[in-house]
Amino acid sequence: MWKVSEEIRERMQxxxxxxxxxxxxxxxxxxxxxxxxxxxxxxxCRAMRRAGKKADILFEDDIPDNLKFLDRGYVRFVDEDTQLxxxxxxxALDCSSTSRFPKREHLxxxxxxxxxxxxxxxxxQDMADLNYVDSTASAxxxxxxxxxxxxxxxxxxxxxxxxxxxxxxxxxxxxxxNTTKKTHLITAExxxxxxxxxxxxxxxxxxxxxxxxxxxxxxxxxxxxxxGGLASIAWVTLEMYREADAKVDExxxxxxxxxxxxGVEIGVFLxxxxxxxxxxxxxxxxxxxxxxxxxxxxxxxxxxxAGCTLHCTLPEAIPRVKDAVEKALSAFQAENxxxxxxxxx
Amino acid sequence: MWKVSEEIRERMQxxxxxxxxxxxxxxxxxxxxxxxxxxxxxxxCRAMRRAGKKADILFEDDIPDNLKFLDRGYVRFVDEDTQLxxxxxxxALDCSSTSRFPKREHLxxxxxxxxxxxxxxxxxQDMADLNYVDSTASAxxxxxxxxxxxxxxxxxxxxxxxxxxxxxxxxxxxxxxNTTKKTHLITAExxxxxxxxxxxxxxxxxxxxxxxxxxxxxxxxxxxxxxGGLASIAWVTLEMYREADAKVDExxxxxxxxxxxxGVEIGVFLxxxxxxxxxxxxxxxxxxxxxxxxxxxxxxxxxxxAGCTLHCTLPEAIPRVKDAVEKALSAFQAENxxxxxxxxx
Numbered sequence: 001m002w003k004v005s006e007e008i009r010e011r012m013q014x015x016x017x018x019x020x021x022x023x024x025x026x027x028x029x030x031x032x033x034x035x036x037x038x039x040x041x042x043x044x045c046r047a048m049r050r051a052g053k054k055a056d057i058l059f060e061d062d063i064p065d066n067l068k069f070l071d072r073g074y075v076r077f078v079d080e081d082t083q084l085x086x087x088x089x090x091x092a093l094d095c096s097s098t099s100r101f102p103k104r105e106h107l108x109x110x111x112x113x114x115x116x117x118x119x120x121x122x123x124x125q126d127m128a129d130l131n132y133v134d135s136t137a138s139a140x141x142x143x144x145x146x147x148x149x150x151x152x153x154x155x156x157x158x159x160x161x162x163x164x165x166x167x168x169x170x171x172x173x174x175x176x177x178n179t180t181k182k183t184h185l186i187t188a189e190x191x192x193x194x195x196x197x198x199x200x201x202x203x204x205x206x207x208x209x210x211x212x213x214x215x216x217x218x219x220x221x222x223x224x225x226x227x228g229g230l231a232s233i234a235w236v237t238l239e240m241y242r243e244a245d246a247k248v249d250e251x252x253x254x255x256x257x258x259x260x261x262x263g264v265e266i267g268v269f270l271x272x273x274x275x276x277x278x279x280x281x282x283x284x285x286x287x288x289x290x291x292x293x294x295x296x297x298x299x300x301x302x303x304x305x306a307g308c309t310l311h312c313t314l315p316e317a318i319p320r321v322k323d324a325v326e327k328a329l330s331a332f333q334a335e336n337x338x339x340x341x342x343x344x345x
Numbered sequence: 346m347w348k349v350s351e352e353i354r355e356r357m358q359x360x361x362x363x364x365x366x367x368x369x370x371x372x373x374x375x376x377x378x379x380x381x382x383x384x385x386x387x388x389x390c391r392a393m394r395r396a397g398k399k400a401d402i403l404f405e406d407d408i409p410d411n412l413k414f415l416d417r418g419y420v421r422f423v424d425e426d427t428q429l430x431x432x433x434x435x436x437a438l439d440c441s442s443t444s445r446f447p448k449r450e451h452l453x454x455x456x457x458x459x460x461x462x463x464x465x466x467x468x469x470q471d472m473a474d475l476n477y478v479d480s481t482a483s484a485x486x487x488x489x490x491x492x493x494x495x496x497x498x499x500x501x502x503x504x505x506x507x508x509x510x511x512x513x514x515x516x517x518x519x520x521x522x523n524t525t526k527k528t529h530l531i532t533a534e535x536x537x538x539x540x541x542x543x544x545x546x547x548x549x550x551x552x553x554x555x556x557x558x559x560x561x562x563x564x565x566x567x568x569x570x571x572x573g574g575l576a577s578i579a580w581v582t583l584e585m586y587r588e589a590d591a592k593v594d595e596x597x598x599x600x601x602x603x604x605x606x607x608g609v610e611i612g613v614f615l616x617x618x619x620x621x622x623x624x625x626x627x628x629x630x631x632x633x634x635x636x637x638x639x640x641x642x643x644x645x646x647x648x649x650x651a652g653c654t655l656h657c658t659l660p661e662a663i664p665r666v667k668d669a670v671e672k673a674l675s676a677f678q679a680e681n682x683x684x685x686x687x688x689x690x
Binding site: 168172173174175176177179180181182184185187188189191192197198201202205206207208209210213216217220221223225232257259260261262263285286 | 513517518519520521522524525526527529530532533534536537542543546547550551552553554555558561562565566568570577602604605606607608630631
């Protein structure tokens with residue numbers, strides 16, 4: 001069995017004790033849930049219910065189709081007007097700010113005697129009464145695995161599949177640099193629980209709707225390279241969704257495609273949410289800090305993945321974003337001559 | 346350090362002793378090398394040279410661009426007329442038949458005192474004097490890691506990166522069902538060697554030429570679903586390669602895209618090699634044995650990945666292949682009612 005280090009065991013102590021003492025919890029995560037958000041929530045909810053406690057995951061938006069298998073009657077949908085009975089704890093997983101679940105903020109703040117936050121994102125300030133944040137963990141699900149061991153809750157197959165989903169999706173299948181030796185060692189142990197990786201991978205990656213492929217084709221048909229091939233940009237309009245008969249989340253993943261082009265350091269994707277509201281997503285491959293570029297346009301995020309919202313039309317947004325990227329790349333090249341090689345040179 | 350089981354240690358004994366006793370080797374793998382083929386070869390070549398022995402990898406076709414980083418002066422290109430000095434061993438990795446390297450068959454058969462085969466593919470008969478085949482291994486690179494330990498050759502960073510490349514590529518980044526607990530435990534250990542997974546993943550997955558995206562778009566624009574959505578088919582013509590300014594190997598991977606569509610059990614991809622020579626690739630998701638379907642058209646392969654060559658034009662090949670797939674799916678459904686659910690029903 002995986003041995004949690006003494007240091008981590010100690011740091012987890014307060015959160016572990018609070019969860020063990022609690023008889024009832026509400027579990028929260030960010031909107032537009034991904035595999036790690038719902039995977040971590042499902043693992044904790046399952047463990048708490050198995051221990052005879054009241055536990056529910058509260059959601060304010062849809063569960064993506066390919067993650068529905070994780071919800072075994074755990075999720076309750078609520079909105080800004082929902083009032084709920086008070087419970088011992090409100091636990092937020094995989095997010096460190098209530099702005100990530102705006103319609104549930106009032107519940108997080110008032111429906112629990114105490115609040116807890118468990119996350120692997122770097123955060124500027126503590127959001128809860130008790131906080132466990134470890135930015136070296138590949139996923140919140142990786143933290144959750146250790147936390148359950150510290151709590152003395154033995155993981156079972158269902159918990160294993162939820163943890164696996166969180167780790168596999170947040171690491172791009174063990175590909176991103178957040179993947180560590182520990183990530184692989186913990187994943188190895190999940191196999192002992194009898195997890196069905198075939199089933200999970202078919203659900204996660206082999207259930208793409210043809211409409212999504214059509215949408216992707218429409219988007220990539222319009223893709224442009226700029227900055228001599230160091231950057232790529234593409235966009236999706238409301239009309240393109242209609243033409244492809246696709247759902248909004250079916251443009252997800254395009255940002256990675258734009259970044260994965262040879263020579264590209266920054267990939268930019270613009271999504272027309274309304275005629276005058278454009279969501280900008282930015283990814284960098286190696287050197288540039290795109291959270292800085294997005295901060296300059298009122299957004300933020302991580303070093304290699306960030307975003308912002310522009311209140312203008314798409315034809316207005318495109319040159320504005322390109323200009324910001326060009327300036328950042330020029331500044332970087334001036335400071336680091338020769339590091340970025342334009343593939344078109 | 347990873348402990349090789351007593352059973353495997355014993356089974357590897359003969360091959361290990363032969364490699365330890367050899368002062369000089371030629372290393373072979375199959376044409377159209379993938380990450381596991383070249384990764385395994387590079388790991389062995391490096392270990393042998395480091396031990397002061399003569400070792401070379403013999404190739405008869407190009408090394409794919411994204412695998413060139415593994416060749417640190419190891420590869421010599423030869424053809425059917427090449428004559429070489431005799432060495433102690435000829436070692437074939439990741440293939441169990443000399444038909445997989447036709448222009449080097451004479452060298453494998455005559456340039457070594459003895460022949461060795463190490464592979465993880467199921468094979469019907471032994472190809473060499475000494476054979477180690479373990480079809481439960483995720484990759485030949487996974488076998489190679491254990492073999493080096495049994496030989497007493499400590500892996501270093503360069504060997505670790507070659508092994509990692511083999512395992513990561515042959516498991517679809519730890520996604521396919523050949524991935525086991527052991528795969529993750531061995532991979533975890535590679536991190537201790539200081540392998541640069543970021544560098545490797547940028548080379549393997551984040552260096553896509555824009556021409557490849559253009560080609561993919563052209564191909565998917567023509568994609569068709571058939572058998573009520575249980576099958577998908579697409580093709581690439583010589584003209585499409587020209588239009589996208591793409592290389593032949595840049596249509597690789599489309600087969601997986603076709604299989605990964607929701608509800609699709611069989612994905613079929615046809616490549617016009619010449620006007621009257623069509624390469625057919627077939628993938629199945631869960632139940633169908635596509636090697637049987639391809640065998641009926643003169644080809645073969647694995648249960649979930651197979652192929653054949655048709656000597657006719659593309660417009661002739663398309664209905665022929667669709668017909669074979671339709672028959673196989675109908676027969677399967679008659680025998681297993683209700684197992685395959687057509688997404689269009």
